[in-house]
Amino acid sequence: MPLKPVTLRLNGTERAAFAEDGQNLLDFLRRGLGDLSPKYGCGQGTCGACTVTVDGQTQLSCLMLAETAQGRDVRTAAGLGQGAALDPLQEAFMEHFAAQCGYCTPGMLVSARALLDRNPRPSREEVVEAISGNLCRCTGYEPIIAAILAVAEGRIRA
Amino acid sequence: MTTVETYPTLAEAARAMGQGAAFLGGGTVVMREVNAGTAPGRIVRTTDPSLREIRASGDGVTLGAGVTMAQVLASREADFLHPVARQVGGPQVRNMGTVGGNLFAPHPYGDFAVALLALGARVVMAGGGSPRPLEDLLRDRGRAPGLVAAVEVPRPRDARAFGFLKVSRVKPKGVSIMSIAALLPREGGTIRGARIAWGAMGPGPMRGSGAERALEGQRLDAAVIARAAAQAAEGLDPPTDAIASAWYRREVAGVHLKRLLEGML
Numbered sequence: 041m042p043l044k045p046v047t048l049r050l051n052g053t054e055r056a057a058f059a060e061d062g063q064n065l066l067d068f069l070r071r072g073l074g075d076l077s078p079k080y081g082c083g084q085g086t087c088g089a090c091t092v093t094v095d096g097q098t099q100l101s102c103l104m105l106a107e108t109a110q111g112r113d114v115r116t117a118a119g120l121g122q123g124a125a126l127d128p129l130q131e132a133f134m135e136h137f138a139a140q141c142g143y144c145t146p147g148m149l150v151s152a153r154a155l156l157d158r159n160p161r162p163s164r165e166e167v168v169e170a171i172s173g174n175l176c177r178c179t180g181y182e183p184i185i186a187a188i189l190a191v192a193e194g195r196i197r198a
Numbered sequence: 199m200t201t202v203e204t205y206p207t208l209a210e211a212a213r214a215m216g217q218g219a220a221f222l223g224g225g226t227v228v229m230r231e232v233n234a235g236t237a238p239g240r241i242v243r244t245t246d247p248s249l250r251e252i253r254a255s256g257d258g259v260t261l262g263a264g265v266t267m268a269q270v271l272a273s274r275e276a277d278f279l280h281p282v283a284r285q286v287g288g289p290q291v292r293n294m295g296t297v298g299g300n301l302f303a304p305h306p307y308g309d310f311a312v313a314l315l316a317l318g319a320r321v322v323m324a325g326g327g328s329p330r331p332l333e334d335l336l337r338d339r340g341r342a343p344g345l346v347a348a349v350e351v352p353r354p355r356d357a358r359a360f361g362f363l364k365v366s367r368v369k370p371k372g373v374s375i376m377s378i379a380a381l382l383p384r385e386g387g388t389i390r391g392a393r394i395a396w397g398a399m400g401p402g403p404m405r406g407s408g409a410e411r412a413l414e415g416q417r418l419d420a421a422v423i424a425r426a427a428a429q430a431a432e433g434l435d436p437p438t439d440a441i442a443s444a445w446y447r448r449e450v451a452g453v454h455l456k457r458l459l460e461g462m463l
């Protein structure tokens with residue numbers, strides 16, 4: 041199988057690996073670059089567990105061809121915290137019990153971070169809209185919405 | 199096994215198509231098949247920047263086939279299409295899914311194409327030639343009609359002349375039970391050139407001739423809306439799927455058409 045070299049910025053660091061023909065970005069990040077934070081849920085774009093940002097926009101990494109990420113800025117949930125210092129969203133998710141099984145959490149965090157970067161004071165409706173492409177089958181969404189709003193309203197400190 | 203071929207221009211990509219090749223737009227439909235191992239052996243794509251252009255043109259807007267739903271939402275020239283683009287998938291899908299891909303997306307998808315059909319959009323094909331009505335392209339879409347370069351969309355005369363409704367169970371991002379788009383240009387209050395388009399009510403986006411006939415030449419009022427609603431599903435053969443049965447779709451089509459038209463009074 042022909043391999044194609046792909047170089048991209050992953051969470052601020054330049055990284056390179058070979059992508060297989062037809063390999064999706066999710067698989068490339070996990071097997072090629074060892075970032076296991078984006079999850080494989082459905083392989084069809086329905087669940088959002090594989091959500092990453094590419095040049096600041098949320099994308100479904102399972103539906104993106106790895107080679108099309110060449111030269112682009114990719115961010116995953118693994119890049120949210122700095123060492124032991126968590127992103128306020130991560131703190132808020134813990135405080136509000138916004139993760140149960142945890143499988144949707146990395147995708148939720150990436151979608152929530154993209155929202156707050158663009159719109160630091162979203163309404164509840166805007167939060168619901170922003171995570172509408174991410175399925176959670178444990179929490180019923182309310183704790184997740186509460187966690188994101190807590191950060192937006194400044195009730196969680198960095 | 200899938201091989202991916204990337205071309206710098208749409209013209210070269212178009213020449214490379216042919217048997218056993220699929221063109222990759224935003225990939226939200228094609229990549230599902232790649233992941234499942236059911237995609238054709240060759241995936242053809244292009245990095246042609248013209249595909250991502252939005253241009254105001256005379257009486258409307260020209261959308262490159264590679265323009266995403268998110269780009270439509272960020273464009274002032276395409277403001278009359280915002281209520282439609284907003285209804286396609288969730289945020290990630292809108293950041294990826296393109297106008298061109300929506301024209302070929304299988305049932306129950308194609309909400310954006312439904313609106314373009316009602317608006318009387320014309321399609322510019324790769325390789326030039328005069329633009330063809332979207333209706334013709336949709337009729338041929340099962341038979342590899344070639345690559346789309348752009349879509350020319352006439353702007354509705356005023357905000358009231360165009361309406362769009364997507365009916366889904368899950369909000370805000372469920373797929374369509376049906377979607378309906380209505381263009382009702384009025385001259386001195388009389389409807390001239392009514393176009394009603396339906397999504398998820400047939401194999402692809404379709405015109406609804408029953409409702410169009412009930413509306414044409416009339417003044418929009420409760421009685422005319424009731425007549426259009428009564429003939430809503432005429433000529434349509436909706437499918438049964440996991441979201442709704444054909445019977446249900448036919449049964450509620452008039453209810454939803456009525457709601458849409460009442461908003462356009």
Ligand SMILES: Cc1cc2nc3c(=O)[nH]c(=O)nc-3n(C[C@H](O)[C@H](O)[C@H](O)COP(=O)(O)OP(=O)(O)OC[C@H]3O[C@@H](n4cnc5c(N)ncnc54)[C@H](O)[C@@H]3O)c2cc1C
Nearest residue numbers: 085223224225226227228287295296298299302308309346
């Ligand atoms: C979770 C999820 C939710 C979705 N929800 C919706 C929804 O609510 N409404 C809706 O309408 N759709 C929905 N979709 C379907 C899809 O995302 C959209 O229809 C989108 O616009 C398809 O565009 P694409 O560029 O991703 O298509 P692609 O996957 O790239 O292509 C789709 C088809 O179009 C062909 N094609 C693409 N570009 C061209 C071109 N320029 N010329 C000729 N052929 C071309 C491809 O060969 C392929 O056959 C959803 C998809 C997912 C995964």
